[in-house]
Amino acid sequence: MNALVYHGPGEKSWDSVPTPTISKPTDAIVKMLKTTICGTDLHILKGDVPEVSSGRILGHEGVGIVEETGGAVSNFKKGDHVLISCITSCGKCEYCKRQMYSHCEDGGWILGHLIDGTQAEYVLIPQADNSLYPIPAGTDEEALVMLSDILPTGFEIGVLYGAVKPGDTVAIVGAGPVGMAALLTAQFFSPGRIIMIDIDESRLGLAMKFGATEVINSAKVDPAERIKASTKDGVDVAIEAVGIPQTFDVCQRIVRPGGHVANVGVHGKSVDFQIQTLWAQNITLTTGLVNTNTTAMLLKTVESKKLKPENLITHRFTFDQFLQAYEVFSNAEKEHALKVIISNA
Ligand code: NAD
Ligand code: ZN
Ligand code: ZN
Numbered sequence: 001m002n003a004l005v006y007h008g009p010g011e012k013s014w015d016s017v018p019t020p021t022i023s024k025p026t027d028a029i030v031k032m033l034k035t036t037i038c039g040t041d042l043h044i045l046k047g048d049v050p051e052v053s054s055g056r057i058l059g060h061e062g063v064g065i066v067e068e069t070g071g072a073v074s075n076f077k078k079g080d081h082v083l084i085s086c087i088t089s090c091g092k093c094e095y096c097k098r099q100m101y102s103h104c105e106d107g108g109w110i111l112g113h114l115i116d117g118t119q120a121e122y123v124l125i126p127q128a129d130n131s132l133y134p135i136p137a138g139t140d141e142e143a144l145v146m147l148s149d150i151l152p153t154g155f156e157i158g159v160l161y162g163a164v165k166p167g168d169t170v171a172i173v174g175a176g177p178v179g180m181a182a183l184l185t186a187q188f189f190s191p192g193r194i195i196m197i198d199i200d201e202s203r204l205g206l207a208m209k210f211g212a213t214e215v216i217n218s219a220k221v222d223p224a225e226r227i228k229a230s231t232k233d234g235v236d237v238a239i240e241a242v243g244i245p246q247t248f249d250v251c252q253r254i255v256r257p258g259g260h261v262a263n264v265g266v267h268g269k270s271v272d273f274q275i276q277t278l279w280a281q282n283i284t285l286t287t288g289l290v291n292t293n294t295t296a297m298l299l300k301t302v303e304s305k306k307l308k309p310e311n312l313i314t315h316r317f318t319f320d321q322f323l324q325a326y327e328v329f330s331n332a333e334k335e336h337a338l339k340v341i342i343s344n345a
Helices: 039-046 141-147 151-161 177-190 201-209 223-232 245-253 275-280 295-303 319-330
Strands: 002-006 012-016 028-036 060-068 080-084 122-125 130-132 171-175 193-197 214-217 235-240 255-263 282-289 314-318 337-342
Touching: 002 201, 002 319, 012 080, 028 080, 028 141, 060 122, 080 141, 080 193, 130 295, 141 151, 141 295, 151 177, 151 235, 151 255, 151 295, 171 223, 171 245, 177 193, 177 201, 177 235, 193 201, 201 214, 214 223, 223 245, 223 255, 235 245, 245 255, 255 337, 319 337
Parallel strands: 171 193, 171 235, 193 214, 235 255, 255 282, 314 337
Antiparallel strands: 002 012, 028 060, 028 122, 028 337, 060 080, 080 130
């Protein structure tokens, strides 16, 4: 089969590699139909994620058709159309019982990280019963690719940890795919205002289309000053979806006393954590890894058309254009790219 293989910092190619085979009875092999590229893949390619070794097949998002199942897989059979979770989990251990799938004691693997991923014609899914979701007939499969990672991330770590409530003023810092996912799913709770903050005008324009009530270009104006002028003491919920110290700091400065800061961004290094101010103002600060424990719920919202994540897709390619898809996604600002879909045409 062919797959997008990481060959060390800065190096990748669309290679011919062995097709995976079942090694444990809980495994399934899935024939990929559609996958995408995530910002994390670009981090791996830069060499920022040293635990990913050369030879790894990248990708952790996608939909496909079950090709083969191990003897212990009971929820799926050959021919089933499935949504792949970015995290594999057993569903049975202490952490899985708490729905903390990213901490599964017999899995918790991110595809395309320590195990091979979805940017391939076939992928091996460990713990298939708990790591795959059946796709109801008639559901837009392309839209579901957004549910492998970015939608659960924005929803669980941004919106749910941030405890968005009806009438709230919510600020989301970062209009990338994850920030946009928070924007789409925050609307489940009918907040009064959703302010999107970014430095990219084209993404801010998209955010208005996706339901933001206002946008702030933080390259041009200080978001803290703008927000303090239009709220009593700041926002109820500030969601950090960039992953740099400056944007974490913006969240600390725009939240009202008693409000929530929900950090979604992966910082990699420390941020300037204003513990004294947060303490004095009774701020709740949350953060964490996505658990993908809301995927089934999100799938229903796509099925009922309450959630339309397909709007996040800006570019479409076929598997033989994989390198071109990377080129476009790597130049997202210039290309006005948000999510690219690559189909096994
Ligand atoms: P992205 O890089 O595509 O988007 C980030 C956005 O931030 C861009 O639109 C960019 O213009 C904007 N930005 C950059 N600098 C800014 C600044 N100074 N002020 C305001 N905006 C600025 O990233 P993404 O794929 O949307 O992911 C967002 C974050 O979420 C990343 O840190 C990613 O690693 C993290 N993430 C976390 C989890 C989790 O489990 N918690 C899962 C997936 C991704
Ligand atoms: Zn991702
Ligand atoms: Zn488990």
